[in-house]
Amino acid sequence: MPTLPETMTFMAHGEGGGPDVLVPATGPLPQPAADEVLIRVLAAGVNRPDVQQRKGLYPPPKGASPIIGLEVAGEVVAAGPEATRWRVGDRVCALTNGGAYAEYVTAPATQCLPWPIGYDAMQAAALPETYFTVWANLFGHGRLMAGEWVLIHGGTSGIGSTAIQLAKEFGAHAIATAGSPEKAEACRDFGAEHAIDYRAQDFVEEVKRITEGRGVDVVLDMVGAPYFQKNVRCLAMDGRLVLIATMLGHEVEKADIRPIMLRRLTVTGSTMRPRTTAQKAAIAAELEARVWPVLSQGRCGPHIHATFPLARAAEAHRLMESSAHIGKIMLSVAAE
Incomplete structure (x- = not known):
């Protein structure tokens, strides 16, 4: 001792x-x-x-x-x-x-x-903090499966880079958002099949284009309220929105909940x-x-x-x- x-x-x-x-x-x-x-x-x-x-x-x-x-x-x-x-x-x-x-x-x-x-x-x-968070939320609450598509916001953060790599490792297809062309390239280096510069592109429209209108199966979001409605629009039938942080706010105003019902969406999230x-x-x-x-x-x-x-x-x-x-x-x- x-x-x-x-x-x-x-x-x-x-x-x-x-x-x-x-x-x-x-x-x-x-x-x-x-x-x-x-x-x-x-x-x-x-x-x-x-x-x-x-x-x-x-x-x-x-x-x-x-x-x-x-x-x-x-x-x-x-x-x-x-x-x-x-x-x-x-x-x-x-x-x-x-x-x-x-x-x-x-x-x-x-x-x-x-x-x-x-x-x-x-x-x-x-x-620990990053891998516990990603595993519990992306693969636990989000139920991400091989062959599915996932949209990961903040793709160059510790959480984002981990989520991209693990999604790819376990057979899913990752789309990531980032705030510059350089960061978008880093997302691709981590394994994202597509990276969206959210300052220059509308990520909702890009997700629709990439998935040929179907949408993604899971969205992993740390931005919060400003992205809520946009995230819902990105989801395919039976899609899951997983909220893990509220960096830009937690109060959603004038949300349209009809897509949640019509497309059988799940909105979930957690803190560790x-x-x-x-x-x-x-x-x-x-x-x-x-x-x-x-x-x-x-x-x-x-x-x-x-x-x-x-x-x-x-x-x-x-x-x-x-x-x-x-x-x-x-x-x-x-x-x-």
């Missing part, structure tokens, strides 16, 4: 605000519950919910760490009595319930997964953080069985756009808010 410090460095965000509220602070080492492990963090991912929490718009669930951050990779340094799968020294990546912007973090043992073969800490830390440990464990088990072998074979891995030291998390958040990135933004915390 390694000797552990009593305190650690973490990124505090005070009462919330702009990126500059993120500053290093010192606090007590978290203690794992009976079903948790304590991880020495080597790398952590930066995600849109982190930005919302920093602004004070996405409070952590009851009992979760108030420290920002939802995914890490690192080394297990302690484990509760019920966390029997993992041993001190094991290298894991974890979907945390908070607390990732720190030198140490606790996570339920069932929300931890081994690093895929050939992965380093940075690559492994880029997996409020799910129970058991629900997240089930997703982790499916990922380990279905997706981790693919990652270990060198396919469908995360694209890392930029890496910042933990102390420069504010810069990482500014980049996230600029939407200039393609793929994941990461934080390096400790050496492997």
Whole structure:
């Protein structure tokens, strides 16, 4: 058992605000519950919910760490009595319930997964939040099947790039939207059969053209209210609209619900953080069985756009808010 410090460095965000509220602070080492492990963090991912929490718009669930951050990779340094799968020294990546912007973090043992073969800490830390979200929503709620067509908005985001790759891997046909010709090309590089520059093209009309008027079977949307009616128009008979974020608003005005009835559409969606440990464990088990072998074979891995030291998390958040990135933004915390 390694000797552990009593305190650690973490990124505090005070009462919330702009990126500059993120500053290093010192606090007590978290203690794992009976079903948790304590991880020495080597790398952590930066995600849109982190930005919302920093602004004070996405409070952590009851009992979760108030420290920002939802995914890490690192080394297990302690484990509760019920966390029997993992041993001190094991290298894991974890979907945390908070607390990732720190030198140490606790996570339920069932929300931890081994690093895929050939992965380093940075690559492994880029997996949990994005892959849990895509698997649960695109293949769970969205029921995407081989041979179907899917429209993925934000194709160069961490979520979007993952969704494109996994859709292709499991036999579906992906159409992606992006905000520039360069980003549209990146979507094609990730495996999208078609990429639409939404600033220059009407994505509804492009979807109709590409599918010869049929529409797509699934839409994965993170934009929110402004795209709702357009997304409905893109769906084929028995299509599914899956909502995973509301980046540009959550209140839909003057929506026409008749197409939902006439084409037997399903409107669904979810967020990851409020799910129970058991629900997240089930997703982790499916990922380990279905997706981790693919990652270990060198396919469908995360694209890392930029890496910042933990102390420069504010810069990482500014980049996230600029939407200039393609793929994941990461934080390096400790050496492997």
